[in-house]
Amino acid sequence: MNRYTLNETFVVHRYAIDEWEAEPHNHNYFEIIFIEKGSGYHTINDIRFPYKENNIFLLAPEDTHHFEIEKRTNFTYFKFTELLFSSKVNLPDRKYWLQRIEQLLHQPNIIPGDVISHEEDRSIIWDIHNVVLEEFKNEKVYYQEIISNAISTILSIIVRNISEKYNSHQKNILVSHNKIDSILSHIRQHVYDNDLTKINFLANKFNMSQSSISTYFKRKTGESIHQYVTKYKMKLVEYRLQHTEFTIAEIAYQLGYTDESHLTKTFKKHFSMSPKQYRNEMSIS
Structure with a gap:
């Protein structure tokens, strides 16, 4: 499953591989990466950490990344631009969503790694992930609006988790921090x-x-x-x-x-x- 739709603002890419051949790279779009199976190491902005099944990663356009695969890995990528939330799609809170997008765009991964801190949020996102796959595949009536709102919900949950993780991280920084x-x-x-x-x-x-x-x-x-x-x-x-x-x-x-x-x-x-x-x-x- 790898085709562009929604006026080329959203694509789903799924594959399973044993070896990552791409060089470290970045893109001009956002990526949500779902690890369905497998394990290894993921490096984002020169920070290396292990990954495993059910991990979820968010990459902004300025983030550079690559994988080192130890166990055959099944990936699902949601790739999109901010136009997914433009006025062409009926997303009532697109002004407020744009603020979140801009914060991510101008502040590449502060705390790279799996973006979910709460397992209940992880379960919700994986359920929405399944809905997006079905809508993208079948293209039933209103599928564009459903996908846009689904991605908005996923990202709102991710931003909430990142914010909590960042605030927790900040509390552990010494008072002498810049x-x-x-x-x-x-x-x-x-x-x-x-x-x-x-x-x-x-x-x-x-x-x-x-x-x-x-x-x-x-x-x-x-x-x-x-x-x-x-x-x-x-x-x-x-x-x-x-x-x-x-x-x-x-x-x-x-x-x-x-x-x-x-x-x-x-x-x-x-x-x-x-x-x-x-x-x-x-x-x-």
């Missing part, structure tokens, strides 16, 4: 809410004065907090202009700009063209 990483992570996670990225909020959250956090941030990144937030927002705007059908006004609202003209003015400063001109150029190329 604080700038925590500040940057907070900004990326809450960039959609202006109040949560203001200097006074960050200062209170990280137990620093406003002047000291501003100086610390500038020293560590070479940019002011405002410059970093704006640049990160521009990256998200660029991504949404390229990969979604949201209007410029909708993108402005989603990212906390007062109106479309405010976003357009800021975008022009960074790209020397308006968001509309940028989208038109991308569609031509």
